[in-house]
Amino acid sequence: MFKHLLNLLLLTTICTFTAAAAPKQTIKIETNKTSLILKVADNGRLYQSYLGKRLTFDSDINHLPDGIEAYLTHGMEDYFEPALHIQHPDNNHSTELIYKDHKVTTNADGAKVTTITLYDPQYPVTVVMNYVAYAQNDVIVANTEIINNHKKPVVLHKYASSLLSFNRSRYFLTEYSGDWANEANMSQTELNFGKKVLDTKLGSRANMFLSEFFQVSFDTPATETHGEVLVGTLAWTGNFRYTFEVDQNKKLRVISGINPYFSQYTLQSGKSFVTPDFIFTLSNNGLGDASRNLHSWARDYRLNNGKGDRMTLLNNWEATYFDFDEQKLPQLMDDAVKLGVDLFLLDDGWFGNKYPRNGDTQGLGDWQETESKLPNKVSYLCDQAAKKGIKFGIWIEPEMVNPKSELYEKHKDWVITLPNRKEYYFRNQLVLDLSNPKVQDFVFGVVDHLLTEYPQIAFFKWDCNSPITNIYSNYLNDKQSHLYVDYVRGLYNVLNRIKAKYPNVPMMLCSGGGGRGDYEALKYFTEFWPSDNTDPLERIYIQYGMSMVFPSKTHCAHVTTWNRNASIKFKVDVASMGKLGFDIKLTDMSQSDLTFCQQAVKNYNRLKTVILDGDMYRLVSPYSGNHASTMFVSPDKQKAVLFAFDMNPRYNEHLLPVVMQGLDENKQYTVKEINRYNQDDHTVGTFSGQYLMTVGINAFSHNHLSSRVYEINIAK
Numbered sequence: 001m002f003k004h005l006l007n008l009l010l011l012t013t014i015c016t017f018t019a020a021a022a023p024k025q026t027i028k029i030e031t032n033k034t035s036l037i038l039k040v041a042d043n044g045r046l047y048q049s050y051l052g053k054r055l056t057f058d059s060d061i062n063h064l065p066d067g068i069e070a071y072l073t074h075g076m077e078d079y080f081e082p083a084l085h086i087q088h089p090d091n092n093h094s095t096e097l098i099y100k101d102h103k104v105t106t107n108a109d110g111a112k113v114t115t116i117t118l119y120d121p122q123y124p125v126t127v128v129m130n131y132v133a134y135a136q137n138d139v140i141v142a143n144t145e146i147i148n149n150h151k152k153p154v155v156l157h158k159y160a161s162s163l164l165s166f167n168r169s170r171y172f173l174t175e176y177s178g179d180w181a182n183e184a185n186m187s188q189t190e191l192n193f194g195k196k197v198l199d200t201k202l203g204s205r206a207n208m209f210l211s212e213f214f215q216v217s218f219d220t221p222a223t224e225t226h227g228e229v230l231v232g233t234l235a236w237t238g239n240f241r242y243t244f245e246v247d248q249n250k251k252l253r254v255i256s257g258i259n260p261y262f263s264q265y266t267l268q269s270g271k272s273f274v275t276p277d278f279i280f281t282l283s284n285n286g287l288g289d290a291s292r293n294l295h296s297w298a299r300d301y302r303l304n305n306g307k308g309d310r311m312t313l314l315n316n317w318e319a320t321y322f323d324f325d326e327q328k329l330p331q332l333m334d335d336a337v338k339l340g341v342d343l344f345l346l347d348d349g350w351f352g353n354k355y356p357r358n359g360d361t362q363g364l365g366d367w368q369e370t371e372s373k374l375p376n377k378v379s380y381l382c383d384q385a386a387k388k389g390i391k392f393g394i395w396i397e398p399e400m401v402n403p404k405s406e407l408y409e410k411h412k413d414w415v416i417t418l419p420n421r422k423e424y425y426f427r428n429q430l431v432l433d434l435s436n437p438k439v440q441d442f443v444f445g446v447v448d449h450l451l452t453e454y455p456q457i458a459f460f461k462w463d464c465n466s467p468i469t470n471i472y473s474n475y476l477n478d479k480q481s482h483l484y485v486d487y488v489r490g491l492y493n494v495l496n497r498i499k500a501k502y503p504n505v506p507m508m509l510c511s512g513g514g515g516r517g518d519y520e521a522l523k524y525f526t527e528f529w530p531s532d533n534t535d536p537l538e539r540i541y542i543q544y545g546m547s548m549v550f551p552s553k554t555h556c557a558h559v560t561t562w563n564r565n566a567s568i569k570f571k572v573d574v575a576s577m578g579k580l581g582f583d584i585k586l587t588d589m590s591q592s593d594l595t596f597c598q599q600a601v602k603n604y605n606r607l608k609t610v611i612l613d614g615d616m617y618r619l620v621s622p623y624s625g626n627h628a629s630t631m632f633v634s635p636d637k638q639k640a641v642l643f644a645f646d647m648n649p650r651y652n653e654h655l656l657p658v659v660m661q662g663l664d665e666n667k668q669y670t671v672k673e674i675n676r677y678n679q680d681d682h683t684v685g686t687f688s689g690q691y692l693m694t695v696g697i698n699a700f701s702h703n704h705l706s707s708r709v710y711e712i713n714i715a716k
C-alpha cells in the first residue's frame with residue numbers, strides 16, 4: 001500500500017514537472033488556404049485556437065484566444081460532448097490530456113504530417129493526434145491513436161477521430177439522407193443550442209439511410225460559389241457518428257468518429273486503438289470549391305487506381321435477373337460488343353448447387369457455379385468474352401449467407417446470429433462474422449479462388465445487401481461490444497489481402513444500391529454504385545448528392561429500363577456524367593436507339609478523361625428548379641463537357657442561359673452539341689471563356705425529360 005502511494009506520488013511529481021516544463025507551443029497545421037492552429041495553454045493542455053482562412057502573419061497568431069480543448073475528454077470540467085471517454089482499471093472514467101511533444105514529418109504523398117502526443121499525468125495512457133495536410137488540395141486528414149500503458153486493460157467508451165470547433169454567428173448543417181433507391185437527398189437545418197447527431201447503427205450496409213458526409217456552412221448558407229463551408233467525411237465502412245453541438249457561447253463543436261453505440265472497446269495493456277480517418281476541407285468559395293478539393297485529393301491520393309482509366313460495361317442484372325444460362329450470356333456479350341463497351345459483368349445468380357441461386361432466398365455462400373446454368377463453368381464465359389474481344393467481370397457478395405445454403409449448414413458458428421432467439425432476416429440472408437479470422441480466410445478465399453481458377457476475370461462487383469442483424473458473434477464470446485468495430489477491421493484485413501495479391505483488379509462497391517461508400521473502402525474499390533434506382537430523373541439528384549464528396553470517376557451510372565417515359569438519350573446523358581455502363585437488353589431497343597448508344601459510347605470514350613478526371617462544376621442544381629446542369633473542365637482548361645437537363649419544365653417558363661465556370665476567360669472556345677439523337681453534331685459557335693462564364697449559352701428547353709451535351713474545345 002505504502003509502495004503504491006509512493007509510486008503514485010513519484011509519478012505525479014514527474015508528470016507535473018513534465019507538464020509544467022512543457023514549452024508554450026503553437027502548432028500550425030496548414031494547407032494553401034486553411035490554417036488550423038492549436039495552442040498549449042498554461043495548464044499544459046492543448047486547445048484549438050483557430051480553424052479558418054489561412055493566417056499568414058505569425059505575429060497575429062499570438063493574438064488568438066485559446067479556444068476549446070482540441071480533444072475533449074470525459075470527466076473534466078467541460079460539460080459538453082467529449083471526444084474521448086476511457087474507463088481506467090480502477091473504474092475512474094476521467095482522463096486529462098497534457099501536451100508532451102509534437103513533430104512534423106512528410107509522408108510518401110509529400111503531405112505534411114503533424115503528430116502531437118498527449119498524456120494523462122495520473123494514468124498511463126497516451127493519445128497521439130495525427131493531422132495530414134494536403135496543401136494543394138486544401139484537405140486535412142485527421143485521426144487519433146489511443147495507447148494503453150496500464151498493466152491492465154482499459155475500456156474505451158468514446159474514441160472520436162476528430163473534434164473541430166468554430167466560433168461563427170450561425171451554422172447551417174446539410175445532410176444527405178434517404179433509403180434504398182432513394183439515396184443522398186439533400187436537406188439543410190440551422191443548428192442552434194444543443195446537439196444534432198447524424199449516425200448509423202446498420203453495421204455492414206451502414207449508409208443505407210445516410211451518406212457518410214456532411215457540410216456545415218458558416219454565417220449564411222453557402223452556395224456553389226460563395227460562402228464559408230466545412231465538408232467532412234469519415235473513412236469507415238461501418239457505424240459512424242457525427243455530433244454537432246452548439247454550446248452556451250454559440251460555439252459549434254463537430255465530433256466525428258466511429259459510432260460508440262454498443263461499441264465499448266476493451267484495450268489490452270500495451271495495445272493501441274487507431275481511429276479511422278476524418279477527412280475535411282474548408283472552403284471560402286462555396287460548395288463547388290470544396291467538392292473539387294475532395295475530388296482532386298481522392299484521385300491523387302486515395303482511390304484505388306485514382307489516376308487510372310475506368311471501363312465501360314454491360315451488366316446483366318436488370319436484363320435477366322436470376323434467369324440466365326450458358327446460352328443466354330454469350331448473347332448478352334454480343335450486345336456488349338455491339339454497344340462498344342469494354343466489359344461484360346455477370347451479376348447475381350451464377351452459383352449454388354444443393355441450393356441453386358435462382359432467387360434471393362437461397363444459395364448465398366456457396367460459391368461454386370450452378371451446374372445446370374453453367375455446366376462449363378466460368379472459364380467458358382471468360383473464353384467467350386475473350387473471343388468476342390471484351391473483358392469479363394463477376395458479381396460476388398462474400399460477406400453474406402442465406403440460411404438455405406450449404407455454408408450455413410456447415411458453419412453456423414461463422415454466422416452473426418443471436419443464441420436463444422428466432423433469426424430474422426434482411427433480404428433472406430445473414431451476415432458472416434468477419435471478426436473471426438477463419439471467416440476472413442473464407443471471404444478472401446472467395447476472391448482468391450475465382451482469380452486463381454479464372455485469371456481472366458477482370459472486374460468484381462462486390463455487393464452487400466444486408467445490414468448486420470441478430471447482433472451476436474460466436475467468436476467474440478464476452479467481447480460482444482467489439483463486433484461492430486472488429487467486423488469492419490476484419491473486412492479491411494480481407495481487402496488488404498486481396499489488394500496485396502491482386503493489385504490491379506478493379507472492383508465496384510455495391511450495397512443493395514448505395515448502402516456503402518466511404519473513403520476507406522475506396523482505397524480498395526475503384527468505384528461504387530450510388531443507387532439501385534437508375535431512373536435517370538432520380539439519378540440526377542442522387543449523383544448530384546454523391547458528387548458533393550466523391551468524384552464522378554467513382555459513380556457507377558448505368559442505362560436501364562427504369563422510367564420508360566425517359567428517352568434513351570436522356571438516360572445515356574445522365575449516365576455519361578459518371579462511369580458509364582448499361583444494364584439493358586438490346587432486344588428492348590430500337591435500331592435507332594442502338595445507333596444513338598453506339599455513338600454516345602464513342603463520344604464518352606473520347607471525353608471520359610475530362611468527365612472522370614476533370615474539375616466538376618455544378619452549374620444549376622436540380623433542387624433549385626426544373627433544370628440541372630453540370631460541367632467538367634480539364635485541368636489545363638483546354639477541353640470541357642457540359643450536361644444540361646430539363647426535368648419538369650413549366651409551360652412557357654422563363655429559361656435562363658447556363659453560365660459556365662472553370663474556363664480561361666481570355667481564350668476562345670468552340671462549343672459543339674454532341675449526343676444528338678441520330679443527328680449530326682451541331683456547332684453552336686466560338687465564344688470567349690469570358691462570354692461563356694458571364695452570359696452563357698441557351699442549353700435548356702421546355703421539353704420534359706430532355707437533355708443536351710456540349711463538347712467545348714479551345715479554338716485552334
Ligand code: DGJ
Binds near residue numbers: 465510511512532
Ligand atoms: C443489389 C444490387 O444493388 C443490384 O445491382 C444487384 O447486384 C442485386 N443486388 C443482385 O442481387
